[in-house]
Amino acid sequence: xxxxxxxxxxxxxxxxxxxxxxxxxxxxxxxxxxxxxxxxxxxxxxxxxxxxxxxxxxxxxxxxxxxxxxxxxxxxxxxxxxxxxxxxxxxxxxxxxxxxxxxxxxxxxxxxxxxxxxxxxxxxxxxxxxxxxxxxxxxxxxxxxxxxxxxxxxxxxxxxxxxxxxxxxxxxxxxxxxxxxxxxxxxxxxxxxxxxxxxxxxxxxxxxxxxxxxxxxxxxxxxxxxxxxxxxxxxxxxxxxxxxxxxxxxxxxxxxxxxxxxxxxxxxxxxxxxxxxxxxxxxxxxxxxxxxxxxxxxxxxxxxxxxxxxxxxxxxxxxxxxxxxxxxxxxxxxxxxxxxxxxxxxxxxxxxxxxxxxxxxxxxxxxxxxxxxxxxxxxxxxxxxxxxxxxxxxxxxxxxxxxxxxxxxxxxxxxxxxxxxxxxxxxxxxxxxxxxxxxxxxxxxxxxxxxxxxxxxxxxxxxxxxxxxxxxxxxxxxxxxxxxxxxxxxxxxxxxxxxxxxxxxxxxxxxxxxxxxxxxxxxxxxxxxxxxxxxxxxxxxxxxxxxxxxxxxxxxxxxxxxxxxxxxxxxxxxxxxxxxxxxxxxxxxxxxxxxxxxxxxxxxxxxxxxxxxxxxxxxxxxxxxxxxxxxxxxxxxxxxxxxxxxxxxxxxxxxxxxxxxxxxxxxxxxxxxxxxxxxxxx
Amino acid sequence: xxxxxxxxxxxxxxxxxxxxxxxxxxxxxxxxxxxxxxxxxxxxxxxxxxxxxxxxxxxxxxxxxxxxxxxxxxxxxxxxxxxxxxxxxxxxxxxxxxxxxxxxxxxxxxxxxxxxxxxxxxxxxxxxxxxxxxxxxxxxxxxxxxxxxxxxxxxxxxxxxxxxxxxxxxxxxxxxxxxxxxxxxxxxxxxxxxxxxxxxxxxxxxxxxxxxxxxxxxxxxxxxxxxxxxxxxxxxxxxxxxxxxxxxxxxxxxxxxxxxxxxxxxxxxxxxxxxxxxxxxxxxxxxxxxxxxxxxxx
Numbered sequence: 001x002x003x004x005x006x007x008x009x010x011x012x013x014x015x016x017x018x019x020x021x022x023x024x025x026x027x028x029x030x031x032x033x034x035x036x037x038x039x040x041x042x043x044x045x046x047x048x049x050x051x052x053x054x055x056x057x058x059x060x061x062x063x064x065x066x067x068x069x070x071x072x073x074x075x076x077x078x079x080x081x082x083x084x085x086x087x088x089x090x091x092x093x094x095x096x097x098x099x100x101x102x103x104x105x106x107x108x109x110x111x112x113x114x115x116x117x118x119x120x121x122x123x124x125x126x127x128x129x130x131x132x133x134x135x136x137x138x139x140x141x142x143x144x145x146x147x148x149x150x151x152x153x154x155x156x157x158x159x160x161x162x163x164x165x166x167x168x169x170x171x172x173x174x175x176x177x178x179x180x181x182x183x184x185x186x187x188x189x190x191x192x193x194x195x196x197x198x199x200x201x202x203x204x205x206x207x208x209x210x211x212x213x214x215x216x217x218x219x220x221x222x223x224x225x226x227x228x229x230x231x232x233x234x235x236x237x238x239x240x241x242x243x244x245x246x247x248x249x250x251x252x253x254x255x256x257x258x259x260x261x262x263x264x265x266x267x268x269x270x271x272x273x274x275x276x277x278x279x280x281x282x283x284x285x286x287x288x289x290x291x292x293x294x295x296x297x298x299x300x301x302x303x304x305x306x307x308x309x310x311x312x313x314x315x316x317x318x319x320x321x322x323x324x325x326x327x328x329x330x331x332x333x334x335x336x337x338x339x340x341x342x343x344x345x346x347x348x349x350x351x352x353x354x355x356x357x358x359x360x361x362x363x364x365x366x367x368x369x370x371x372x373x374x375x376x377x378x379x380x381x382x383x384x385x386x387x388x389x390x391x392x393x394x395x396x397x398x399x400x401x402x403x404x405x406x407x408x409x410x411x412x413x414x415x416x417x418x419x420x421x422x423x424x425x426x427x428x429x430x431x432x433x434x435x436x437x438x439x440x441x442x443x444x445x446x447x448x449x450x451x452x453x454x455x456x457x458x459x460x461x462x463x464x465x466x467x468x469x470x471x472x473x474x475x476x477x478x479x480x481x482x483x484x485x486x487x488x489x490x491x492x493x494x495x496x497x498x499x500x501x502x503x504x505x506x507x508x509x510x511x512x513x514x515x516x517x518x519x520x521x522x523x524x525x526x527x528x529x530x531x532x533x534x535x536x537x538x539x540x541x542x543x544x545x546x547x548x549x550x551x552x553x554x555x556x557x558x559x560x561x562x563x564x565x566x567x568x569x570x571x572x573x574x575x576x577x578x579x580x581x582x583x584x585x586x587x588x589x590x591x592x593x594x595x596x597x598x599x600x601x602x603x604x605x606x607x608x609x610x611x612x613x614x615x616x617x618x619x620x621x622x623x624x625x626x627x628x629x630x631x632x633x634x635x636x637x638x639x640x641x642x643x644x645x646x647x648x649x650x651x652x653x654x655x656x657x658x659x660x661x662x663x664x665x666x667x668x669x670x671x672x673x674x675x676x677x678x679x680x681x682x
Numbered sequence: 683x684x685x686x687x688x689x690x691x692x693x694x695x696x697x698x699x700x701x702x703x704x705x706x707x708x709x710x711x712x713x714x715x716x717x718x719x720x721x722x723x724x725x726x727x728x729x730x731x732x733x734x735x736x737x738x739x740x741x742x743x744x745x746x747x748x749x750x751x752x753x754x755x756x757x758x759x760x761x762x763x764x765x766x767x768x769x770x771x772x773x774x775x776x777x778x779x780x781x782x783x784x785x786x787x788x789x790x791x792x793x794x795x796x797x798x799x800x801x802x803x804x805x806x807x808x809x810x811x812x813x814x815x816x817x818x819x820x821x822x823x824x825x826x827x828x829x830x831x832x833x834x835x836x837x838x839x840x841x842x843x844x845x846x847x848x849x850x851x852x853x854x855x856x857x858x859x860x861x862x863x864x865x866x867x868x869x870x871x872x873x874x875x876x877x878x879x880x881x882x883x884x885x886x887x888x889x890x891x892x893x894x895x896x897x898x899x900x901x902x903x904x905x906x907x908x909x910x911x912x913x914x915x916x917x918x919x920x921x922x923x924x925x926x927x928x929x930x931x932x933x934x935x936x937x938x939x940x941x942x943x944x945x946x947x948x949x950x951x952x953x954x955x956x957x958x959x960x961x962x963x964x965x966x967x968x969x970x971x972x973x974x975x976x977x978x979x980x
Contacts, residue, residue, distance in 0.1 A: 089763030
């Protein structure tokens with residue numbers, strides 16, 4: 001006699017039955033989606049631009065309610081559907097019915113996919129029906145038409161549906177896998193989230209260790225993006241609402257892997273282990289060892305922060321390992337009776353692995369710290385230096401990397417100089433002006449190699465390698481004001497640092513100039529800027545001499561750039577104008593945009609002892625003025641000498657003399673440092 | 683028929699079943715008896731295809747049961763630990779059973795619900811244990827199983843319902859040649875219903891017999907002679923002997939005719955051949971010293 005159920009690879013009656021009894025899950029999910037998404041949009045439908053930011057946030061899955069449903073819906077569905085595996089009675093009844101294990105798995109699995117997808121599809125359809133242009137204005141946009149983005153297109157809604165379905169499908173497949181390896185619903189729930197966040201969590205933990213032990217470890221490298229992308233739940237946050245094609249493939253692979261692994265384990269699951277914490281032995285160390293490792297890390301670094309030195313950290317490691325190994329083992333064994341031969345053996349194994357791990361990092365077994373690639377093997381190099389003209393505004397350059405072999409060799413040489421002097425750079429560099437330098441090498445045969453170092457000012461100022469790079473044609477061209485990404489400059493704002501008549505407080509903006517919008521004038525100014533920039537030496541670039549003015553440049557992207565990767569047609573640059581830009585400054589001064597600070601405008605200069613002024617405390621700083629200066633200069637010759645010598649930042653905070661410059665009848669104040677002593681005053 | 687051969691099963695090092703053989707004839711009622719932890723539920727879960735044995739074979743009509751939808755769709759199983767979909771009443775459950783079991787008999791379902799007088803609207807999860815058992819019984823019997831597996835079926839049922847349950851079972855065995863495997867830890871309960879009995883102890887089958895055959899071969903006799911000759915009981919196969927004054931009480935395993943011939947040959951003053959209860963049979967059959975057996979019987 002042929003069974004009804006055997007006619008299908010999945011059991012339709014079971015799927016229908018599941019949908020009938022668990023309808024509340026998608027209904028609840030839909031309500032949360034609807035009332036946090038389409039509903040407020042419909043409420044403000046007439047004035048939809050007002051909601052543009054919220055719509056964009058929702059459709060990019062950055063809206064907290066959407067993310068909450070994404071997180072709870074798939075896990076809840078998996079817990080409810082596979083609950084029959086977690087008690088002896090239900091397991092026996094379901095498996096004695098005319099289903100194979102394969103039928104049960106696929107039928108329940110498919111039901112869960114339907115339950116989790118339905119609210120997204122229903123919500124998506126509503127969003128499609130109500131979608132209409134909603135412009136989100138951002139940046140320094142002057143007019144809506146050119147710089148605002150329509151965030152409520154049908155494509156955006158479809159993207160939301162796709163990314164959301166992918167997120168819940170991945171989380172659901174992980175939760176189903178967790179159902180198979182756990183023996184009760186509470187453990188199922190906890191282990192689901194444990195697996196969902198395990199990889200990103202371990203990534204954070206390993207980063208903490210690598211940062212602690214490995215000189216040059218780059219936490220901000222592409223590893224971060226990769227680690228966050230491992231889970232679509234965190235990947236969507238770093239991707240700003242979109243997944244790349246690689247990510248989509250990876251997530252489908254994750255779903256397939258989790259599903260196949262879950263199905264395979266289901267056929268081997270020992271049903272008699274229902275009500276146990278875990279049903280497969282191999283999962284036990286994955287949980288107890290990792291819990292111990294996380295606990296060890298937590299207590300170790302907590303002790304490091306609270307204590308004095310590394311010995312506290314190691315004490316924390318030991319305490320954390322012990323406490324959390326016991327907790328983890330009790331959880332997986334579902335019993336406090338773990339103090340036996342097996343328990344001791346497992347702890348010894350864990351301890352041996354932990355000691356090996358920490359020792360290998362401490363002694364750098366893999367030679368991470370000294371590794372510098374041969375320049376010949378590098379295809380291109382990426383670098384982030386704070387002295388870069390485009391440190392903050394480099395978005396308009398798609399590829400600002402180094403390809404010139406000479407520059408790559410110079411970068412590797414600079415890198416080598418850091419490694420050879422690592423004991424110095426590993427130190428605290430207390431009081432010194434330091435900057436983070438990040439280097440990435442891409443060879444044809446390997447993953448990118450990234451390093452990050454904190455370097456003191458004098459070390460990078462005096463580097464001949466950096467001088468080679470920054471004065472090279474390749475670098476100058478990539479940072480040119482007339483880069484091919486720029487179609488044309490359309491508006492320029494000039495803010496003089498010491499504009500006459502400004503009596504604002506310290507830190508306020510002296511915005512008294514009208515913007516320059518005449519195209520001919522702009523072109524003239526840009527030509528001078530470019531000329532000065534091309535002539536600029538490395539020493540001038542890294543100079544700490546105070547700037548004279550700042551310039552904001554608004555430009556239109558080249559058409560192909562805008563279409564390819566820029567999010568808007570309008571771009572924006574900010575640039576502090578150094579004193580070395582003689583041609584530009586002369587042009588600006590002539591037209592009254594810039595006023596330089598000269599001795600005749602200055603009433604007095606106070607010179608304070610190093611570290612005397614607390615810039616974090618405005619009141620205290622004011623109190624110091626005229627109160628305890630070591631020297632107050634009013635002589636014009638002396639004032640001019642100070643103006644010629646002072647810097648905008650201290651090289652060594654412990655030795656730099658802090659100065660306050662009062663000008664324009666004490667209506668304006670400037671602040672700076674004398675980094676090289678006071679001998680020049682003699 | 684259900685045929686279990688040399689089945690072994692270990693749970694984390696604990697030997698739950700050990701070289702277990704079990705044979706249930708088609709159209710018979712087989713009583714599986716044993717103390718708590720003897721392995722009754724474990725072997726039942728193997729026979730129903732829930733668990734997979736480590737070694738050995740479990741077949742119904744010559745086919746392995748495990749993952750066999752064809753066999754399972756003709757099998758009804760009522761576990762001791764019942765399960766229903768939590769929000770369902772018996773009517774909703776019946777729809778699910780109807781969609782899953784090919785031989786579902788709606789007419790029987792309607793009739794049984796009336797007969798057991800169960801509410802169709804009440805949630806099954808809110809029912810008492812006895813009512814849940816009745817509901818499970820109605821659903822299982824309405825699927826018209828050819829093989830009925832019952833694990834402690836009448837626990838929690840009152841005597842009237844018990845009688846009703848057994849009535850349905852016996853009717854189906856008689857009318858449809860249904861095969862029944864029923865477990866219990868109580869021998870007395872099994873005596874009136876079963877054709878065959880198997881006693882499990884510590885995962886082993888201690889004894890497995892046809893009940894009629896067993897009863898016809900073992901006898902309790904009271905005998906008194908004027909002068910008891912030597913070797914009066916020779917050839918009787920005495921399992922147990924007691925002396926109560928001039929009367930001897932004997933438990934013997936032999937054919938009735940042989941017993942009568944041997945005793946009557948010596949012209950006894952008193953000779954009574956009395957029936958044995960199943961309990962007594964197993965006490966004497968197994969020597970009575972086995973605490974496992976004692977605990978089943980007493």
